[in-house]
Amino acid sequence: MFAIEIKNLTKKFNEITAVDSISLEVKGGELFGLLGPNGAGKTTTISMLATILPPTSGSAFLNGLALDKPDEIRKIVGIIFQDPSLDDELTGMENLDFHGRIYHIPGELRKKRINEVLKIVDLGDRANHKVKTYSGGMKRRLEIARGLMHHPKILFLDEPTLGLDPQTRRNIWQHIEKLSKEEKITIILTTHYMDEADYLCDRVAIIDHGKIIALDTPENLKNIMGGEILTFELSQSEKLKALLKVKGIGEAKIFDGKLMVSVKNAEKLIPKILEIADKHSIKIDSVNLKKPNLEDVFIHYTGREIREEDASPQERMRMIMRARGRR
Amino acid sequence: MNFFADVYTIWLREMIRTFRARSRIISSLAMPIFWLVLIGVGFGSSFRLPNLDYLPFLAPGVIGMIILFNSTSSGVSVIWDRQFGFLKEILVAPVSRTSIVVGKMLGGATVGTMTALIMLALSLAIGIIGLSLGILMSIIFMVLTSLCFVSIGLIIASTMRSMEGFQLIMSFLIMPAYFLSGALFPLSNTPLWMQAISSADPLTYGVDGIRGSLVNFRIYPIWLDFSVLMFFAFALIILGSYLFRKMSI
Numbered sequence: 181m182f183a184i185e186i187k188n189l190t191k192k193f194n195e196i197t198a199v200d201s202i203s204l205e206v207k208g209g210e211l212f213g214l215l216g217p218n219g220a221g222k223t224t225t226i227s228m229l230a231t232i233l234p235p236t237s238g239s240a241f242l243n244g245l246a247l248d249k250p251d252e253i254r255k256i257v258g259i260i261f262q263d264p265s266l267d268d269e270l271t272g273m274e275n276l277d278f279h280g281r282i283y284h285i286p287g288e289l290r291k292k293r294i295n296e297v298l299k300i301v302d303l304g305d306r307a308n309h310k311v312k313t314y315s316g317g318m319k320r321r322l323e324i325a326r327g328l329m330h331h332p333k334i335l336f337l338d339e340p341t342l343g344l345d346p347q348t349r350r351n352i353w354q355h356i357e358k359l360s361k362e363e364k365i366t367i368i369l370t371t372h373y374m375d376e377a378d379y380l381c382d383r384v385a386i387i388d389h390g391k392i393i394a395l396d397t398p399e400n401l402k403n404i405m406g407g408e409i410l411t412f413e414l415s416q417s418e419k420l421k422a423l424l425k426v427k428g429i430g431e432a433k434i435f436d437g438k439l440m441v442s443v444k445n446a447e448k449l450i451p452k453i454l455e456i457a458d459k460h461s462i463k464i465d466s467v468n469l470k471k472p473n474l475e476d477v478f479i480h481y482t483g484r485e486i487r488e489e490d491a492s493p494q495e496r497m498r499m500i501m502r503a504r505g506r507r
Numbered sequence: 508m509n510f511f512a513d514v515y516t517i518w519l520r521e522m523i524r525t526f527r528a529r530s531r532i533i534s535s536l537a538m539p540i541f542w543l544v545l546i547g548v549g550f551g552s553s554f555r556l557p558n559l560d561y562l563p564f565l566a567p568g569v570i571g572m573i574i575l576f577n578s579t580s581s582g583v584s585v586i587w588d589r590q591f592g593f594l595k596e597i598l599v600a601p602v603s604r605t606s607i608v609v610g611k612m613l614g615g616a617t618v619g620t621m622t623a624l625i626m627l628a629l630s631l632a633i634g635i636i637g638l639s640l641g642i643l644m645s646i647i648f649m650v651l652t653s654l655c656f657v658s659i660g661l662i663i664a665s666t667m668r669s670m671e672g673f674q675l676i677m678s679f680l681i682m683p684a685y686f687l688s689g690a691l692f693p694l695s696n697t698p699l700w701m702q703a704i705s706s707a708d709p710l711t712y713g714v715d716g717i718r719g720s721l722v723n724f725r726i727y728p729i730w731l732d733f734s735v736l737m738f739f740a741f742a743l744i745i746l747g748s749y750l751f752r753k754m755s756i
């Protein structure tokens with residue numbers, strides 16, 4: 181049995197299809213990533229899985245439980261939201277105690293679990309301070325600790341490191357890795373950071389416009405690109421592209437005026453390509469050699485970069501709230 | 508018996524938050540005390556009721572004012588919970604929305620009644636109001652009035668997306684509810700139109716019930732105050748919990 185089984189899951193908001201017939205399976209203990217730009221449908225997907233939003237059509241099973249059993253599902257899943265969801269006026273301890281109570285963990289066990297999760301995220305020494313005195317990273321860690329209180333079988337992490345500085349992100353990553361390896365929890369995380377998905381996830385589904393456009397291990401996804409990527413900056417990209425019919429050269433694409441070529445053996449091929457260019461008197465301004473990352477995979481499939489797309493007013497409001505809540 | 512445990516959890520959080528913000532409680536009492544002392548003494552010097560001084564008349568009205576403000580803002584605090592995200596934490600937990608609503612309402616009613624009792628204790632201490640068995644009766648009216656306005660607060664919170672409209676609600680709903688309740692002047696001599704509006708204000712019956720119990724000055728019979736207030740509380744609680752249960756994150 182899979183930990184999560186999704187079949188043709190679809191969510192429409194009026195005319196807009198936020199999630200478009202997604203199907204996938206996640207194995208028990210897997211660390212699975214949903215990667216995509218803002219508005220791709222990642223949060224909507226996990227909201228449906230956590231029974232916060234009812235799907236328009238399709239079905240999903242979590243540990244064999246269908247989505248129409250929200251009370252049972254909520255007991256076995258933990259969810260860490262994209263936006264802060266702590267009570268700032270309470271202490272870290274009180275936030276955890278509240279969570280334990282509404283998840284019906286009896287008194288003695290609740291105390292034990294609180295100490296246990298505080299240890300996991302290293303917040304023991306600040307547990308009795310009000311949350312409003314915490315830094316952004318500490319709040320995030322407290323939210324992760326809270327999500328673990330009721331020993332969920334499946335944990336949803338929605339953009340776990342959004343808005344955090346690089347050092348704190350690393351730290352959160354280590355905690356997530358620890359959860360996956362030591363606690364064997366099935367984790368689904370959403371992110372629009374390529375490096376995050378690459379570093380953490382066993383498998384990644386790339387989502388764009390509500391559809392899964394690729395699903396594999398980060399390694400395999402990068403291998404699709406056929407080894408390394410050469411990027412040429414020049415004015416006559418089209419002309420050079422047409423000439424590159426050499427052995428060892430894979431797909432060539434023009435992106436943003438630059439010519440991107442996937443190659444197997446870059447060191448040998450660079451002189452060869454320069455030679456061809458020279459013969460046809462094409463001037464090359466610069467050459468860049470890069471091992472492919474998931475960003476390139478995304479570009480490969482969608483023809484555009486993942487980046488913060490224009491935020492809707494609601495999104496901007498959330499960013500402001502987030503900045504206020506985290507700093 | 509998860510239901511009662513959940514109600515208790517929600518209530519407990521309200522209590523922790525309230526006691527932590529003691530300065531807010533004190534400042535919420537400051538305004539009514541100014542009313543009592545400044546308006547009470549000021550008006551009292553030139554304004555007399557047939558068989559009662561103005562200060563004992565005003566004190567129950569000021570108690571009503573405290574209940575009105577504190578209970579409403581307690582219900583409205585759901586908006587803050589939503590803006591700061593904590594509402595999500597509550598709504599995704601395996602608890603029924605009914606227990607959340609009941610917990611919120613009891614929490615608000617506790618805060619409203621408690622602050623009213625502080626004011627009552629002050630009035631007793633200064634000697635504006637005398638000790639009597641009516642005090643017990645007045646507490647029943649305080650609780651009912653408080654429940655009405657926590658529910659009104661919840662209704663406002665369920666229909667408003669942000670705090671921007673809050674000032675509007677204060678000016679056009681809460682302040683008129685206070686002025687028209689008979690808290691400051693007896694309604695019996697006011698024009699009919701004013702009496703008509705006042706009769707639709709739950710606070711009218713709350714203040715009349717509290718005043719009747721404490722200083723034996725009333726415009727309605729006590730059974731009428733009680734039954735109308737019960738009716739208001741019942742209807743508002745039903746409407747408040749209905750809207751809250753329908754509210755989306």
